[in-house]
Amino acid sequence: xxxxxxxxxxxxxxxxxxxxxxxxxxxxxxxxxxxxxxxxxxxxxxxxxxxxxxxxxxxxxxxxxxxxxxxxxxxxxxxxxxxxxxxxxxxxxxxxxxxxxxxxxxxxxxxxxxxxxxxxxxxxxxxxxxxxxxxxxxxxxxxxxxxxxxxxxxxxxxxxxxxxxxxxx
Amino acid sequence: xxxxxxxxxxxxxxxxxxxxxxxxxxxxxxxxxxxxxxxxxxxxxxxxxxxxxxxxxxxxxxxxxxxxxxxxxxxxxxxxxxxxxxxxxxxxxxxxxxxxxxxxxxxxxxxxxxxxxxxxxxxxxxxxxxxxxxxxxxxxxxxxxxxxxxxxxxxxxxxxxxxxxxxxxxxxxxxxxxxxxxxxxxxxxxxxxxxxxxxxxxxxxxxxxxxxxxxxxxxxxxxxxxxxxxxxxxxxxxxxxxxxxxxxxxxxxxxxxxxxxxxxxxxxxxxxxxxxxxxxxxxxxxxxxxxxxxxxxxxxxxxxxxxxxxxxxxxxxxxxxxxxxxxxxxxxxxxxxxxxxxxxxxxxxxxxxxxxxxxxxxxxxxxxxxxxxxxxxxxxxxxxxxxxx
Numbered sequence: 001x002x003x004x005x006x007x008x009x010x011x012x013x014x015x016x017x018x019x020x021x022x023x024x025x026x027x028x029x030x031x032x033x034x035x036x037x038x039x040x041x042x043x044x045x046x047x048x049x050x051x052x053x054x055x056x057x058x059x060x061x062x063x064x065x066x067x068x069x070x071x072x073x074x075x076x077x078x079x080x081x082x083x084x085x086x087x088x089x090x091x092x093x094x095x096x097x098x099x100x101x102x103x104x105x106x107x108x109x110x111x112x113x114x115x116x117x118x119x120x121x122x123x124x125x126x127x128x129x130x131x132x133x134x135x136x137x138x139x140x141x142x143x144x145x146x147x148x149x150x151x152x153x154x155x156x157x158x159x160x161x162x163x164x165x166x167x168x169x
Numbered sequence: 170x171x172x173x174x175x176x177x178x179x180x181x182x183x184x185x186x187x188x189x190x191x192x193x194x195x196x197x198x199x200x201x202x203x204x205x206x207x208x209x210x211x212x213x214x215x216x217x218x219x220x221x222x223x224x225x226x227x228x229x230x231x232x233x234x235x236x237x238x239x240x241x242x243x244x245x246x247x248x249x250x251x252x253x254x255x256x257x258x259x260x261x262x263x264x265x266x267x268x269x270x271x272x273x274x275x276x277x278x279x280x281x282x283x284x285x286x287x288x289x290x291x292x293x294x295x296x297x298x299x300x301x302x303x304x305x306x307x308x309x310x311x312x313x314x315x316x317x318x319x320x321x322x323x324x325x326x327x328x329x330x331x332x333x334x335x336x337x338x339x340x341x342x343x344x345x346x347x348x349x350x351x352x353x354x355x356x357x358x359x360x361x362x363x364x365x366x367x368x369x370x371x372x373x374x375x376x377x378x379x380x381x382x383x384x385x386x387x388x389x390x391x392x393x394x395x396x397x398x399x400x401x402x403x404x405x406x407x408x409x410x411x412x413x414x415x416x417x418x419x420x421x422x423x424x425x426x427x428x429x430x431x432x433x434x435x436x437x438x439x440x441x442x443x444x445x446x447x448x449x450x451x452x453x454x455x456x457x458x459x460x461x462x463x464x465x466x467x468x469x470x471x472x473x474x475x476x477x478x479x480x481x482x483x484x485x486x487x488x489x490x491x492x493x494x495x496x497x498x499x500x501x502x503x504x505x506x507x508x509x510x511x512x513x514x515x516x517x518x519x520x521x522x523x524x525x526x527x528x529x530x531x532x533x534x535x536x537x538x539x540x541x542x543x544x545x546x547x548x549x550x551x552x553x554x555x556x557x558x
Contacts, residue, residue: 039299042299042302043299045302045303045309075396078396094396098284098415098420099280099281099284099285099415099420100280100281100283100284101277101280101281101398101402102395102396102397102398103398104397104398104400114398115398115399115400115401115402115551116277116281116398116401116402117412117415117416118416118483118554129483129484130419130483130496131415131416131417131418131419131420131423131496133419133420
């Protein structure tokens, strides 16, 4: 009898700890299941709402319409067409690379100025003032029969401006 | 006080739910209907708006009081953490709330905020799409934030509030100056003495909010226009200190590293031995009071000087190349060195206690945020340039 009691007192803590661990394990499994359930629920909406990846060509106009060194907004395609000094073209996204505000072109200052956090970008989309971390994104430009066409389905990110990014006639 | 405001928010929130429709095409129109056609609709919306704003003020003042009277020491540590989570929930409730009308402020706030998530390393883009419910801001985004605002946040807020109050009771009520045990304390019955006083104060507060809501309307900008950000695009006042940070620092540091450092520091403060002031005494001692005044003055001056200097740098400098270094790691390193240096100076040279130094640190943080908020509210004009109001 005495022996038996001793045995229980020595065994009990181990058993209790083991059972607690089992319960904790089941608790974690339950949490993981619910987490996974919730996440897959949310993730499915992500897939459903992804815009179709079709090529969407926007016609900006004929080459003669654009004078070198100017920026023209193309509202249909939500981008700016910059005509650089040498007459080559660059299609700039109007979304600020900092936090996604829409950047207007300031004709007088000759630069893009973000109204949210004060970043400024040059005609070629390069960062003039922080906090924006990289130049404005671009879209591929094609010139067919003197007509400027921009493919807005492909966004090209870049670290700096290089003349090769612009499209020449 | 805060409980009364939360009560008002729940009631006016429920009323607004009857009119509001959470779809991109109908949200703005339904808010217009609410303010123009529903009887007292404008007033109800204003009450909701002003309660939410006052709640932020009340919560921050409460935080300050707790910090300055040493109410986060032994036995109250967990409650400090719960309180910080409550503050976070409160700010998220306000944030998700002003997204719902789907006006210009809402659209650009949600664009900016979800873009911030994108800067988190590794899981950033994934989180961004999760919160937007797709790659672009649109209907699913509004649905997400609607659910957060009317179900998830109020639920959590309610549970945490109960827990918060219960922990206060368990710790023996509000902090008091330690008294001689022998002296008998005069006690009065809770009912009616305390209840009457609390009810009277609650009624006064409600009256104040109702009057505020009659005089000033809650803002409603034009309907969301994805093509044009308003100029300047400013967050509501309680986030402007944070927005000021975004103007000066590299985004990874302004959106992630600094807020995380601040949050961690605040969460860990009570678990640092001897970091809490003697309970119930404002500023700990007369010496602590002097330190607090000096910290506020120097902190305010230094913040102003820093903002002005950096503004000049931003305006004059040639295109900067490595902003991750110059606007990220460098200021962070300097900040940590400065704080460590100040701690050394105060504790070793001037012989302040650790608790007084920690108090100075908390005051410094709040002063810096306040100055940035003031600059943001009144001294930022178009394109976020510094200007006179």
